[in-house]
Amino acid sequence: MWWAAVRGLPGWAVPALAAAVLWKKDKERARACKMPASWRKEMHPYYNLSVTVLRAQNIQGADLLSKADCYVQLKLPTASPLPYRTKVVYNSTDPEWNETFHYRIHGAIKNILELTLYDRDLMLDDKLSAVVFDVGSIKPGQTIRRAFKLNPKDKQVLEVEFHIEESQDPPSEIITNGVLVAHPCVCVEGKIKFDVNKEKGNYILKLSVPGSYEKLLCPPLKQSQTEEVGKFVFHADKEISPHLDVCLLKTLRTAQNDLAPELDKRTLYLGKESIPLASLPEGQETDIDLLLSKSHVVHMSMTKEESSQELDVRLGFALSQGEADFLEKRKEIIAETLKDALDLNVAPDKVPVIAVLGSGGGARAMTSFYGSLQGLQDLKLLDSITYLSGVSGSTWCMSMLYEDPDWSKKDLKEPINRAQKSVTSSKSGAFSAERLRYCTQELMALESDGCKVNFSDLWGLVLEYFLHQKDNPAKLSDQQDSVCRGQNPYPIYAGVNVRVNINGGDFAEWCEFTPYEIGFRKYGAFIRTEDFGSEFFMGHLIRRRKEPRICFLQGVWGSAFAANLDEIWTLSSGTGIRWLNSLTDVIRVIDDCRKLHFRDPTRLQTRLIMPGGFASNIFQDFFKSRFTAGELYNFTRGLYLYKDYMGVREFVAWKGNHLDAFPNLLTPMEESLYLVDGGFSINSPFPLVLQSERDVDVILSFNYSWQSPFEVLHLTSKYCKERGIPFPNITVTEADEKEPKECYVFMNADNPRVPIVLHFPLVNNTFQAYKAPGFFRETDEEKAFGGFLLREKDSPYRTKNFTYEATDFNRLVELNRYNVLNNEHTIKSALKAALDRRKKKTSYRGLKEKKNVKV
Structure with a gap:
């Protein structure tokens, strides 16, 4: 076979x-893979599309000394793997072609035609302009002629005629989750x-x-x-x-x-x-x-x-069966914990969902996260947490904790002591001849197995030594043993998929790594954790490889080195390289038929792309390329975007220049994934726990970044506003921005669907005077231990520093532990409020469902 x-x-x-x-x-x-059936089968017809490139007018070529030698390239990747092109009309400002091209398109897919006008050159053809057109706007049996304006400043136009009719081929069945489509x-x-x-x-x-x-x-x-x-x-x-x-x-x-x-x-x-x-x-x-x-x-x-119709990529937005099973078991434990901590009897099906988030920040974040979790354990609230999620350095703490299947049931002092040995030990051994030989052998083994080896793999091996000083055979799927009984919070590790030449703030797709599945909730596409690194095409597993060791995933989760020069400039100066924006391609909406299609939310408006030019591309590639981004096999490759994908809230296709409005350029059409540190988007994994399927009531956000203590909240607020995700209003005074307190509460009292957010900036306020809540520091030794500055010029906690003195490590752990203990009343009050809000949320949801209104 x-x-x-x-x-x-x-x-x-x-x-x-x-x-x-x-x-x-x-x-x-x-x-x-007994997953909830959130995908569906649909029957859709085929259509025959005819595109006639008629003529262009008033064309100005790239060469000012002669007229343009024009041709038009047509790309419709959902119908033809190869582009078509017209003949070249030489030395003309008004070229005429009258050439017709034929496609068979599928009705379930978002079919976007790209018409690009080129000026023929001896060396490299010059791209003059491009039009991106949604052929779904044409009704069957209809012939329309469009004159696309190629420059808003002059009279350059491209005239094209479209005709579409239903094909005689019988309709075919596809599999879709409402965002992606799988063809046979x-x-x-x-x-x-x-x-x-x-x-x-x-x-x-x-x-x-x-x-x-x-x-x-x-x-x-x-x-x-x-x-x-x-x-x-x-x-x-x-x-x-x-x-x-x-x-x-x-x-x-x-x-x-x-x-x-x-x-x-x-x-x-x-x-x-x-x-x-x-x-x-x-x-x-x-x-x-x-x-x-x-x-x-x-x-x-x-x-x-x-191929069979059974897919190896799970299409759907429901939680994995492993996570769903975990939640049922975890509710029982949470109910018992809240009964002891809050002296309240809570039915398991009424317990609030609590998520704890750790930000990035290298060894500082890893060390601090240990302290925050120890504080929650001391308050006897660690077993009330449903989800534990992290970015960058916080994921290093998580991955070390989850090596013990019962870590949260034990005193955290032992894993903290192990972490202290790692952080305080010398890192020079990572660059010894023996270790470099080992790294070389490991990378060569990956390459011989057909893996895409890159700098993040080497960085993962370096981190392996930093954290363990030896080989670590652990894999992410091993952590299924840590959640199979609901005994620990469910871990969610964060990464983002980026483009090698686009800033993370402009485009980043959140990818979640869990013990059971890895995937993009944006697309509703997930694979088994054991299959990560294998090759997929059109939803099917083509070649299986061994699951990578967790050190290689740590190299992805903490790949801060993948920043491009523009992002580095932004971090250092507070703003990007402004003159670089003037060289980028200009994208404009040129839809003259907006009123006609106003009632059709599934249609993408026609867009004009005016290239920045050859020289600008060189600058863009130099300043925005991620030379060290981790390239991985794309498990969504070969899947198509559904015709109504824009209706899913994760997409911001309504923005004229956002990549979501260009389905031919989105991840399923790409050969590779470029997964990097989640900090390139938001330095805390809010997007992963704010998914409606997880139904989170309370978020404890621990921010360990150096500067801008509320930046992750502002960025999350913007992210949620663009996608219609419930999130509380973030209002912070200028005084708080400069001198933040230990804990802030953000909530919307009128809407129970909006989670309560408790935000903990990394500050040393009352810890300087108190060794424990209510107990002053008395001796000189105690005062010296608490009286340190976090952000002084020679601080040991700089992000690039991976080695601390024992005292510095203990100070940072105790500081974060204290900040949690000192806000016990605030935390418990938020949990009590969440209990009441969950009751209202359940009633609110039941009322809506009774009225058949989508919540």
Whole structure:
């Protein structure tokens, strides 16, 4: 069967194709994936779209000394893997083409056509302007002509005619969660034999399926006749009419690089043939002879099969079954804890959901988080917490705690003592010859397994030594043992997916890492934690790899080094490189039919992109590129955006220049993920616990950043406002911004759906005078221990410092522990208020459901 692991592949095929196609699910996976059925199947028709590029007028080329040599490129990646283009009209300001291009589009998908006007050049064609058009705005049977304005300052226009009609092809079934769409995937597996005459020479056989996962394969051919040279596998979208292209070339001299003979440019083209995959019968081996020239024949045997409808990527927004099971068990523990701590009898189904958040801040955040958690344990409230989530340095604390399946049931002094040994020990051993040799071997092993090795992997190995001083075999899925009985809070580790040339403040997609699943709640796409790092396409597992050790995930969660120069400038000066914004592409909404489509919220407005130019691209790449961002396999690759995806609150497609308004550029259309430190977006994981599915009532936010003690709240407020997520109003006085207190409470008394937020800035206020709440410092030693400045010039707590003296470590732990203990009344009052609000929330939700109104 073609889903079996392909054995005996030649060495050339290992990095190029997914050798182990694992469509058949094992029993272990079947048990682990009994997820809530939040996806659905739908039937949608096909449509035939005709696009006629008529003409352009008043075009000004990039070269001021001559008229433009124009052509138009058309890209519709949801219907064709390759772009189309018109002929070139030379030396004309008013080029006319009258060329028609045909597409078959699927009605379930958001189909966005990109029309780009180019000026032909000898070296590199100049991109003059581009129009992004939602073809879903055209009604079946309708022909419309549009004159797109290419520059608001002059009369440059591009005239295009569109016609759409329903196809005669029968409707097809898709799987969707309302954001993503999964199409049927076909897999073609084959073997090759090559007949060659007695003439000498080296031959190159190129196999490609445009739009496929594998792209291009170049097996080496040998001199002997009828020799089987290799096997191949391609995975492609059945709906885009894929075809296998076979091209034969001959090198005119012996290649210098035996591993990559296709790189030798002295080649002679011998012939090419194309095989439509639709012509191959399902599930049968087919023999095909391709006569590529008079004396060269390629014998191929191929088998085509279609994927099953069962996906390996979970599409849906419900909590994973593992998390849902945890919540049921955790409620019992929380009810008992609140009974003891608050002297209240609370039914398990009425307990509030409490989340504790730790911000980033390197070793300072890790050390501080230990102290905050110890304070909650001393108040006997640690067992009332449902979720524990962190960014960057706080995740280092979490990952070390969860190595013990019962850590929250034990005194935290022991793990704190272990952390002290790590933080106070010398870090020079991380760069010893022996350790560097070990790191090299580990990275080479990853690379040989086909993983995308990058700087974050090396950083993860460095962190492994910093935190453990030895190899740490732990994996994130091991932490299932820590929550299977509801005995500890449920851990949520944070990262964000970014673009290598866009600031995290402008675009960042939150990715959650939990013991059971890793995924994007924005897209409703999740995979098993054990499968992270494996290769996926169109929702199916293509090649499984070993789950990475947690040190490599720590390298992602704490990858602060992935900042680009513009972000570094922002951190140091408070503002970005302003003149750089003048070089970016200008995006404008040019929709002349807004009134006509005012009632259609699913339609994206037409947008004009005016490029900044070749020189500006160089500056953008230099100042905004993340040269050390961690590149990982994209498990959403090959999925499409649903036609109504904009209706999901996680998307801000209503912003004219936001990437969410360009579905052809969003993550499912990308080959790789670029996961970095969540601090590049918001330096605290608020977005991960504010999801409606988690229904959080109280958030304890511990902020360990150096500056701007309320910045994470302001950024979260903006994030929630853009997406319609309930969040309290954040009002802070100027005096508090300069001299913050230990704890702030933010809540909306009129809306029980808005969580109560308790925010703890990192401050040393009353701790200087009190060794414990209500007990003054009396001796000189006690006063010296509490009388330190956090932010002095030579502070040991600078973010880049990973080594503390024992006294400095203990001070920071005790400070954060004290700040929690000193606000016992505030915390318990918030929990009591949350109990009352949950009752109101339940009544409010029941009333709404009774009226059939969506909450």
